Amino acid sequence: MKYPTKQKVVDAASQLFFQNGFHGTSVRDIADRATVNVSLISYYFKSKQGLLEHAVTRYYETYLETIEETLKNSESEQPITRLKQMIETIIQYKQSNHQFSCFIHRELSLDSVFVREMAVTYLAKENYFIKNTFFDALTVSNRNRANDHQFLLMQLKGMLITPYILQHEWKDQVIGERSHGAFARKYIKTIEEWIDYVIKSG
Template sequence: MKNNPSKQKVIDAASSLFFQKGFHGTSVRDIADKACVNVSLISYYFKSKQGLLEHGVTQYYETYLKTIEDTLQQSEHDTELSRLKKLIETIIQYRQNNHQFSCFILRELSLDSVFVREMAVTYIAKENYYISNAFFAILGKHKKQELDRQFLLMQLKGMLITPYILQNEWKNQVIGEHSHQMFVRKYVQTIHEWLDFIVAD
């Protein structure tokens, strides 16, 4: 992907505009103007705005899931808690590195649409499998009630998406690469402390 600068410029421009204006509020002309390319180039590479969206989402999630799988494989000999903490750090780091598209995708996933249903049966189900397995592994016998386990899992998932659903709450604190990395460190630490608390409970 990076070997084709024009194509990547279009993807980057679309990511920025989808984040700012939403998918339906962004036109192909808007994307072409921001990327400084002809509209015909977008048609050539992606056929349509929908095709561009599908390409971007596929690229995002395939890289994301590969990153998760690599982390789980590299930490397979760690304790369950250490493994989950590394997984959480990987997820937040990836979303922060792809901040605008992460915000856009997670915002769209909060809506009931064909886009949501398509994502749910492919990428989201796989993501949920990895997170749930790693999380339930740390609970062991600490939480015997299934309802407790599900509530705690829901809390964890909420913490993983909150900065990207409520990005306006963070926008003044996260400016520039250094503050992005500071945010990752501090936010991951907060989730890690929550995990230590529920395991000790």
């Protein structure tokens, strides 16, 4: 890690944004949680908004790079296998960044302008990857109804974000790092079973 103190500030902010929301968190709160001087946050990020922009950018750029790498490494696989590998990558990434994933999805579900404006380009790229990979798998299954494709895509995208919008519904199942891993594996399996059902019923 090139800037461990900078990362410590980002981690502290992620925890507090998750717990208290963006507006319910002050720069002083972040400095106290990270055990750094307030002036250091100004030095690195200029402002709380700058810190949020940095965190959102880093989250989505790493996320999309991870998806791209998965798709690139699975080019020779069957479309349904590629789809499942992409789903696994998405859930594993979101679960390993659980608090910030919950914060972002919560803000997007509230149509938070300040998060949506930052994330809009990334969301478009994410949608492109998910849509194309899913539709490739559906095409192989001989599903030719375009309207059907759109409804199924909406269902898939809903499953990918549900644990992070309704995190309180799942909190009893996720306690500690090992539990995060177990939850991810179980949830990935649930989505894969849905995919198998959709493809076979096509």
